[in-house]
Amino acid sequence: xxxxxxxxxxxxxxxxxxxxxxxxxxxxxxxxxxxxxxxxxxxxxxxxxxxxxxxxxxxxxxxxxxxxxxxxxxxxxxxxxxxxxxxxxxxxxxxxxxxxxxxxxxxxxxxxxxxxxxxxxxxxxxxxxxxxxxxxxxxxxxxxxxxxxxxxxxxxxxxxxxxxxxxxxxxxxxxxxxxxxxxxxxxxxxxxxxxxxxxxxxxxxxxxxxxxxxxxxxxxxxxxxxxxxxxxxxxxxxxxxxxxxxxxxxxxxxxxxxxxxxxxxxxxxxxxxxxxxxxxxxxxxxxxxxxxxxxxxxxxxxxxxxxxxxxxxxxxxxxxxxxxxxxxxxxxxxxxxxxxxxxxxxxxxxxxxxxxxxxxxxxxxxxxxxxx
Numbered sequence: 001x002x003x004x005x006x007x008x009x010x011x012x013x014x015x016x017x018x019x020x021x022x023x024x025x026x027x028x029x030x031x032x033x034x035x036x037x038x039x040x041x042x043x044x045x046x047x048x049x050x051x052x053x054x055x056x057x058x059x060x061x062x063x064x065x066x067x068x069x070x071x072x073x074x075x076x077x078x079x080x081x082x083x084x085x086x087x088x089x090x091x092x093x094x095x096x097x098x099x100x101x102x103x104x105x106x107x108x109x110x111x112x113x114x115x116x117x118x119x120x121x122x123x124x125x126x127x128x129x130x131x132x133x134x135x136x137x138x139x140x141x142x143x144x145x146x147x148x149x150x151x152x153x154x155x156x157x158x159x160x161x162x163x164x165x166x167x168x169x170x171x172x173x174x175x176x177x178x179x180x181x182x183x184x185x186x187x188x189x190x191x192x193x194x195x196x197x198x199x200x201x202x203x204x205x206x207x208x209x210x211x212x213x214x215x216x217x218x219x220x221x222x223x224x225x226x227x228x229x230x231x232x233x234x235x236x237x238x239x240x241x242x243x244x245x246x247x248x249x250x251x252x253x254x255x256x257x258x259x260x261x262x263x264x265x266x267x268x269x270x271x272x273x274x275x276x277x278x279x280x281x282x283x284x285x286x287x288x289x290x291x292x293x294x295x296x297x298x299x300x301x302x303x304x305x306x307x308x309x310x311x312x313x314x315x316x317x318x319x320x321x322x323x324x325x326x327x328x329x330x331x332x333x334x335x336x337x338x339x340x341x342x343x344x345x346x347x348x349x350x351x352x353x354x355x356x357x358x359x360x361x362x363x364x365x366x367x368x369x370x371x372x
Contacts, residue, residue: 003031003084004032004033005033006087007034007086008074008078008087009090010070011037011090012038012045013054015257017291018111018287019037021362023035025362035053036078037052041230055073071096078096085369086104087110088110090114091116091135094110094140098143109147110146110147112149113148113149118278118279119280120204120278150170152305152306153166167365170285170356172361182262182266184266193221194222194223195223196224196267196269197216197268198224198268198297200264200287200288201228203230205232208271208275208322213239214243216243217244218325223249224271225267226249227252227253228253236251261294264297265295267297269317269335270295270298272288272289274301274302275323281304289310296350298345299311300335301318302319302320303321314348314352318335
């Protein structure tokens, strides 16, 4: 009989690389996998039920109804499901997955993908941060194994909860062949000499978009393509207009994970200028960095510790002070104007991608399961 896996996630399965990678890996190994996920952001998205379930949640005037529906759906699905392994892919699903893993005698894997008690988006809501810390502290002890996205995250988990043997699996892309790089120049009717800077991911404060807009004002023959969406999209569209760069900033929208690398590879430089506004961001090691590398894009990233280590080790771009516009402009111009440098960085990216891919690192989980 096939072993069964349930993956729970407060987000849309189709737009999250970590969850889709996990699903694909277990399916390839012959496991019976069920996804229970939720969407409240994607316009016109309708609930999808089945082995891959994505339930549409609406944030009504009274948030209570949103949480009540989420609670009811998740508890009902877990109650009627069988699982040898349950994955809680965030702190929001952790208490439900923990209790039901105990009830069903399943092994719980908790994917601590963020420093949840210090999320930048909640910096003005200390009470919510306190609640998240309490939830994590209370239920993390039910985990068979805790997974993190970086060494510093594992250090934090150890210091905070005395969990010594967490498994580090970075936010790496699934090893796959890029079919055809998307032609942004043709799509937008741009001249061949125009260079394409790429921002990829959720549109949120602190992710560097304001900085990038300021940088664009200092560059020539460059545009910015934004692959992503979020609750702050209207704010950043307005900000681009205020800063006079709305004619060279293109909000492309969200791309499903199965197609994302084909689009990303159509750019020239990948940007990850995350600001140090919270502990969670200080420890940042985002998907986009590794996806850029996999696509052969030289990167410009903030000199935050975990990103800087990757960029310096594999020599795939430049780490910069995100508050120093001059430094960012100089490094972008240097890459774009120096063909030899650009080709070297591109080749370094492709070499690094042989190691920095999900298929290699997920072996840690399967080894752990299969040796028992």
